Amino acid sequence: MTKNAFCFSLFIVVVGLVAAAFRGGAAYAATIGVEVVNASEPTLCAETDNVYVKLLGEGARHFRIEARHPSYIGAIVADRTVADYSNCERSTEKSYEFNTRRVTLYESREIWLIGYVWERYWRQDDVPVRVGGRAEHGLHMIQLWIQGSRGPEEFLVLYPPDGYWRVRPLTPAHLKSTSYGSSFLVGPIVEGERPLVEIAEVRFDPVNRAFYLAFETGGGASVRVVELDDTHTVLGVAFDRAMNPSVPFLALRSMYVMPGNADVAEVAWRERDSRSWTLAPIASFKRVSAVEEVWLGRTTISHHNTSAPDMIFGSFASAPGD
Numbered sequence: 495m496t497k498n499a500f501c502f503s504l505f506i507v508v509v510g511l512v513a514a515a516f517r518g519g520a521a522y523a524a525t526i527g528v529e530v531v532n533a534s535e536p537t538l539c540a541e542t543d544n545v546y547v548k549l550l551g552e553g554a555r556h557f558r559i560e561a562r563h564p565s566y567i568g569a570i571v572a573d574r575t576v577a578d579y580s581n582c583e584r585s586t587e588k589s590y591e592f593n594t595r596r597v598t599l600y601e602s603r604e605i606w607l608i609g610y611v612w613e614r615y616w617r618q619d620d621v622p623v624r625v626g627g628r629a630e631h632g633l634h635m636i637q638l639w640i641q642g643s644r645g646p647e648e649f650l651v652l653y654p655p656d657g658y659w660r661v662r663p664l665t666p667a668h669l670k671s672t673s674y675g676s677s678f679l680v681g682p683i684v685e686g687e688r689p690l691v692e693i694a695e696v697r698f699d700p701v702n703r704a705f706y707l708a709f710e711t712g713g714g715a716s717v718r719v720v721e722l723d724d725t726h727t728v729l730g731v732a733f734d735r736a737m738n739p740s741v742p743f744l745a746l747r748s749m750y751v752m753p754g755n756a757d758v759a760e761v762a763w764r765e766r767d768s769r770s771w772t773l774a775p776i777a778s779f780k781r782v783s784a785v786e787e788v789w790l791g792r793t794t795i796s797h798h799n800t801s802a803p804d805m806i807f808g809s810f811a812s813a814p815g816d
Contacts, residue, residue, distance in 0.1 A: 527766035527784030528554050528810050531742075534776065538581035538751060540798050543677070545750050545758050545776060546689060547790060548742035553812040555733045557744070559678065559717075561661040561803040562726040566795050568668070574800045575673045578755075597633075600625045600700050605640050607698055609633040617690070621654035624697045636696070638703075640664075640722065649727055650719070652705065657681060657691025658747070659717075662803050664724040675757035675802025676748035676790065680717060680731055681709050683742040726803075746790055746805055750776050753794045757802050762789040786810065 528551030537544040595611040609623060615634045622629045623636060638650040642664050651660040651674065660674040681691040692710035699706070704718035713735045721728035737743040748758040753775075762773040766784040776790070791804025 525766075525786055525809060525811050526551065526553055527786055529781065529783045530761075530763060530785050530788050531781045532761070532776070532779045534750070536777070537749070539583070540578040540580070540749060540751050540755055541582055543688075543747045543749055545676075545748035546745065547761065547776075547788075548683065548689075548745040549785075549788075549807065550739060550742050551810065552739035553736060554743060554810045555736060556809070556811045557731050557807060558720070558809040559661070559680075559729040559731060559744075560726055560806040560808075561663055562791075562806060563663055563666065563672070563724075564792050564801070564804050566793075567666060567801065569795065570669065570801055572800075573669060573671070573673060574797050578798060597630055599623060599628070599630060599636065600698060602700065603641065605638065605700060605703065607700070608637045608639065610635045610637075615655060616688075617655040619655040619692075621693050622695050623654060624695065625700070636698075638719075649722065652696070654693055654696055656688070657693050657707075661727050661729065663727045664722065666724050669801065672801040672803075673799045675799045676746050676805050678747070678805065679742075679745045681707060681715055681743065682711055682737060683745055685742075689742075689745060689747070744807060746807075748790070749798070751798075753792075754796055755798050756792060756796050757799050758790045758805075759792045759794060759796070760790075763787065 528549050531548050533546040533548060535544050594613055597609045599607040599609050607625065609630055611632055612634045620631050622631055623633050633654055636652050636654065637648045639646050639648045647664055649662055649664060657679050658677045659680065660677050662672055662674055665672050679689060679691050683689050683691055693707050694710045695708040697706045702718055704716050706714055706716050708714045715731060715733045718730045720730045750756040750758055753759045758776055760773060761776050761779045762771045763782055763785045764771050764787045766786050787808030789804060789806045
């Protein structure tokens with residue numbers, strides 16, 4: 495699939511399937527287990543994405559991604575979001591500079607989509623972002639906003655050149671705002687100096703609050719906002735074809751120095767048909783198979799991105815009829 499080629503009819507079908515599934519319909523086949531592999535590396539720098547947890551599995555074409563406030567969210571008095579470059583080798587280096595262009599891609603009374611172009615980004619790949627008949631080129635980041643009960647809130651971010659996403663719930667009543675933390679990747683992950691997903695094109699459907707990603711290697715996925723409130727945000731993901739079982743189809747990127755200085759400090763998982771969870775420190779976790787649900791987060795209050803959400807991946811299923 496070239497960057498200029500896009501199958502919109504397929505997009506509508508996939509979004510319809512994922513919408514039916516998350517309404518409790520019969521679009522999902524039985525859940526399946528996936529393999530979770532920890533490829534993280536130790537670091538002393540709190541601004542390094544050293545946590546890399548990847549998911550692989552044959553037949554996983556539908557799943558849920560949930561961002562949930564940490565269990566200690568009610569105890570937060572002062573949120574800490576300032577970057578900490580102590581123990582970092584290159585404390586002044588940034589992957590981007592100031593934005594040079596801001597464009598509104600879509601706007602209604604309820605939601606709007608904003609795009610940004612920066613002076614510099616680590617990967618200069620032009621990924622068209624389309625809304626209806628309009629296409630914008632060269633965007634480094636897009637933000638999805640919603641008109642909440644307390645005013646406008648940004649809750650979802652995508653970086654089209656490398657396929658990184660961030661998501662968070664709406665802000666609880668006792669805080670002014672909350673921070674992002676971990677990032678995630680959806681699609682066939684290319685592993686190199688930095689893992690990424692090569693996206694050929696992004697299309698946003700405001701009616702379904704869904705993004706369709708066309709991948710450079712062919713095929714695509716829909717990422718739809720299923721639930722959104724001040725407790726959690728849930729995304730429904732559907733691939734339009736089976737993924738290569740030897741290539742990660744989903745991954746989390748985050749940071750960990752030590753408990754209390756981490757965006758992810760622990761991992762918990764529930765194996766297929768199990769009625770209990772297993773919890774382990776992220777630093778010692780290796781891999782596990784046949785996982786139906788995995789949680790990555792914190793039980794200890796962190797002074798790095800204190801309010802950043804925990805991430806939960808689950809409800810892995812094959813295509814209807816598989």
